[in-house]
Amino acid sequence: MNSGFPPIVLLFTIFLSCFSGILSAAEVTLQSIQIHQTHEWLRQRPTIYFHCKGENKTFLPDVKKANTLYTFKGEESWQPLTEFVSKKCKRCGLYEKDILTDDRFDEWEFCPSDFTAPDGTYNRAKEGEFNASFACSTCVDVGADHAAPHSDTRGNGKTVAVAVVISVFLTTALIIVFIGGYKYWQKRKRRQEQARFLKLFEEQDDIEDELGLRDII
Structure with missing residues (x-):
């Protein structure tokens, strides 16, 4: 007598594993950053960190001086900066830790649709504060969908609904x-x-x- 589990269970398990793969998170890494100034007057070496609302702070230990370009491989111990699990945007920013109140370089709506470049990169800059380059290779398709002309929005909505x-x-x-x-x-x-x-x-x-x-x- 064959008392093994029915084949349909195996097929269903395979389907769930594939479906969970579709919903896997898209990791965002920092490629490069340059700060143009520091906000801390009492010490020379700033403490810079990236933070999205509701998530942990990611400190950038290598960023120590202003007007110096720092590049990364995406393999550092503090990478990735954040992850996208859907097309929904996040409120994120770049900050400098302070004794009393942390100073803000910039804060913006960070979205997977920002990564529209073929190589999956996104550049963010604020005059007098910083410029940075982010990478998210699995966000490219999502970004392309959001970058479609407004006239195709309704058609895209129907496609998603279907x-x-x-x-x-x-x-x-x-x-x-x-x-x-x-x-x-x-x-x-x-x-x-x-x-x-x-x-x-x-x-x-x-x-x-x-x-x-x-x-x-």
Whole structure:
């Protein structure tokens, strides 16, 4: 008897793993940065950090001087700066830690749609404060969708709606098939166990007949 889990469960598991891959986060790394001034008068070496609302602060330990260009490989221990799990923007900024109140270089709406360059980069600059380059290779497609002309917005909205409906339909269908397959597997398993149970009784009767135990009883 094959008591293994039904194949439909394996297929459903594969589907969920693929679907979770689609929803995986898009990592944003810092490629380069140059600050044009520091806001701390009492010490020469500034403490610079990047922060998105509701997330942890990411300190940039290598940024120590103004008017110096710092470049990174995206493999530093403090990378990535943040992650996008949807097309929704975040409120982020670049700050300098201070004893009393942290100073702000700039604060803006940081969106995956900002990364429209073919190489997945986005440049941010504020006059007299800083200029920086960010990278997010998996944000390119998202950015291209948002960068479409306004006249195509309605069409894109319909396309997204259709994709959502199809995804919901397929997910529902797979769940129904999974439940049906599991119930069928359980029913088949019960039948096989009943058949094996009856077969044991038949074998016991045959042994009793051979030994003549039934006549004695």
